[in-house]
Amino acid sequence: MTADVHALTGAYVLDAVSAAERDEFERHxxxxxxxxxxxxxxxxxxxxxxxxxxxxxxxxLRAAVLARIAQVRQDPPEASVTPLRPRRPWALRLTGAAAxxxxxxxxxxxxxxxxxxxxxxxxxxxAAAMTAILAAGDxxxxxxxxxxxxxxxxxxSRTADRAVLLAENLPEPPPGRDYQAWTMGAEPRSAGLLxxxxxxxxxVEGIDSADRIxxxxxxxxxxxxPTGDPVMEFDVT
Amino acid sequence: MGDRVRRPQEVARTAPGPDGAxxxxxxxxxxxxxxxxxxxxxxxxLYGVIRRVLRDHAQSEEVAQEVMVEIWRSAARYSPExxxxxTWAMTIAHRRAxxxxxxxxxxAERDDTVGRRQLVRPFDEVSEQVATxxxxxxxxxxxxxxxxxxRESVVLAxxxxxxxxxxxxxxxxxxxxxxxRLRDGLIRLRDCLGVTx
Numbered sequence: 001m002t003a004d005v006h007a008l009t010g011a012y013v014l015d016a017v018s019a020a021e022r023d024e025f026e027r028h029x030x031x032x033x034x035x036x037x038x039x040x041x042x043x044x045x046x047x048x049x050x051x052x053x054x055x056x057x058x059x060x061l062r063a064a065v066l067a068r069i070a071q072v073r074q075d076p077p078e079a080s081v082t083p084l085r086p087r088r089p090w091a092l093r094l095t096g097a098a099a100x101x102x103x104x105x106x107x108x109x110x111x112x113x114x115x116x117x118x119x120x121x122x123x124x125x126x127a128a129a130m131t132a133i134l135a136a137g138d139x140x141x142x143x144x145x146x147x148x149x150x151x152x153x154x155x156x157s158r159t160a161d162r163a164v165l166l167a168e169n170l171p172e173p174p175p176g177r178d179y180q181a182w183t184m185g186a187e188p189r190s191a192g193l194l195x196x197x198x199x200x201x202x203x204v205e206g207i208d209s210a211d212r213i214x215x216x217x218x219x220x221x222x223x224x225x226p227t228g229d230p231v232m233e234f235d236v237t
Numbered sequence: 238m239g240d241r242v243r244r245p246q247e248v249a250r251t252a253p254g255p256d257g258a259x260x261x262x263x264x265x266x267x268x269x270x271x272x273x274x275x276x277x278x279x280x281x282x283l284y285g286v287i288r289r290v291l292r293d294h295a296q297s298e299e300v301a302q303e304v305m306v307e308i309w310r311s312a313a314r315y316s317p318e319x320x321x322x323x324t325w326a327m328t329i330a331h332r333r334a335x336x337x338x339x340x341x342x343x344x345a346e347r348d349d350t351v352g353r354r355q356l357v358r359p360f361d362e363v364s365e366q367v368a369t370x371x372x373x374x375x376x377x378x379x380x381x382x383x384x385x386x387x388r389e390s391v392v393l394a395x396x397x398x399x400x401x402x403x404x405x406x407x408x409x410x411x412x413x414x415x416x417x418r419l420r421d422g423l424i425r426l427r428d429c430l431g432v433t434x
Contacts, residue, residue: 007413010420011401015335016394018402040320042420045427047324049395050331052376053360054285054369058298061284065276065302066269069309074267077313 009035013042073161073206129203132160142234154213156236163204163213163236167194173217180218182226183210184233193222211237257322265313272309279323280305281369283330289360290334290398300337304330335398357397379429386410387422394419 005028011017012025029036133139136157145151150170156163165181173179179194181202191204191213204213214230255274263271283304288297308326319325359380364370380388389408393399399407405415 004413004416007416007420010418010423011394011416013423014391014394014419015332016399016401016404016419018400019336040318041427042423043320043328044324045423045430046331046395047320047327048372048376048430049359049391049426050286050289050327051282051323052369052372053289053396054281054364054366054372055288056366057280057284057301058294061280061298061301061305062276064298065305066273068302068306069269069272072306072310074265074309075311075313077265 006032006035009038009042013039013046073208125205126164126201126203129160129162129164129205130155132162133157133164136160140236144232144234152215152232152234154234154236156207156213156234158207158236161206161208163191163207165191165194165202165204165213165215167198167200167202170194170198170200172198176220177217178220178222179231180216180222180226182214182216182230183207183236184212184214185210188214188226190222190224207236211235258317261312261315261322264309265315272312275308275322276305279308279326281366282323283326285369286327287330287334289396290331291338296337297334300333301330304333307333331395338398339400357392359392359396375430379426382429383422383425384418387418387425390415390418391422391426 005025008017008021008025012022015022017025029039133155136159138159139155139157141153141155143151143153147168151168152170153166153168154163155166163183167179170179181191181194181204182188183191183204183206185208189208189210192202194200194202194215207213213234213236214226215232216226216228216230218227255278257275257278260271260275260278264275280301284297284301287300287304288294291297291300304326307329315322315325320328359376360373364373380392383391386408390404390410393404393407394401401415401419402412404410404419405412408415410418
């Protein structure tokens with residue numbers, strides 16, 4: 001009954017609809033200018049109803065909110081934002097050597113993705129992180145060690161705010177110890193444990209204002225803060 | 238003295254204060270000092286409407302905090318087509334409060350305590366704050382201009398967080414009629430309060 005959907009404007013504005021009805025009605029609003037205008041007006045009316053219920057908020061709320069926002073990233077605006085640089089695919093500028101490293105890193109990750117059948121979520125996250133980093137204009141890659149005796153490669157992008165750590169042939173950690181990754185800015189923050197030695201990948205969401213990623217050896221299960229100096233460090237600036 | 242007397246709604250509108258839209262634009266650029274001012278502007282109405290719907294103090298604080306953080310996070314996505322900054326914020330707040338109150342455990346408790354004919358009142362007490370008291374008077378007066386069923390439906394839906402189906406059950410009214418009453422009631426309120434978008 002198409003006539004019926006317009007009658008939902010009031011219920012919608014009062015949030016008196018189910019989640020499914022809300023989604024459906026919002027799709028309708030994109031196509032119905034009359035309803036959209038009515039919703040705009042009735043929303044202001046509903047706001048008046050809400051304002052009549054205003055009370056003095058608990059003082060503790062203010063402090064809690066201000067503390068929280070200091071830790072929360074803001075979203076960018078939607079829709080047309082002109083990029084500062086024209087976006088080209090593969091905007092990485094790589095030297096021959098770095099390109100070779102990237103190729104190996106990508107192949108390694110591909111192998112890992114094939115192997116990681118039992119942990120689809122983690123491998124999907126890693127693939128997504130790789131894609132985001134490589135699509136950003138400021139992707140950075142660095143590598144330490146060599147494939148025979150253990151190599152760690154870090155891909156990072158500040159604008160994508162992520163990094164991927166790729167370990168190849170890492171020596172097994174001593175018994176009772178794990179490799180732990182950290183983002184290091186003003187303070188170290190744990191980025192997770194590397195899955196044992198050998199060949200593995202770790203996606204790091206949120207490098208924030210960190211300028212390095214470090215790897216330390218920690219007791220099994222990891223530590224809240226590093227207990228020793230990094231065995232490896234990478235710049236992500 | 239006649240020309241010095243002003244009608245309540247004029248007093249409310251001409252009262253000086255920070256411009257919400259300007260603050261929000263600064264917040265969108267990460268200005269935390271602007272956010273503090275925006276908090277002071279919004280917190281009373283946001284917390285108030287959330288608590289009105291949720292009733293529970295602890296949950297209300299939790300949801301109010303989530304909403305304020307959401308405002309901080311999505312400030313850059315505000316645009317005037319979403320309404321005034323207050324409307325944008327109150328829409329987020331009311332929606333979150335309603336979603337929370339409809340979650341499973343809350344629903345179980347609610348049905349026990351609210352009898353069929355024990356209807357939700359718009360607000361519990363007269364506010365000590367002049368601006369809010371003026372709002373309350375206007376809203377009470379304009380709600381009074383609705384038919385009983387329109388008023389009951391709107392109040393149950395907005396302040397009670399009921400879906401239109403629940404309103405239909407509580408008032409023993411067909412769904413189509415409930416939808417019409419909610420819409421007509423809001424339109425009448427809009428005309429009485431003098432809102433244009």
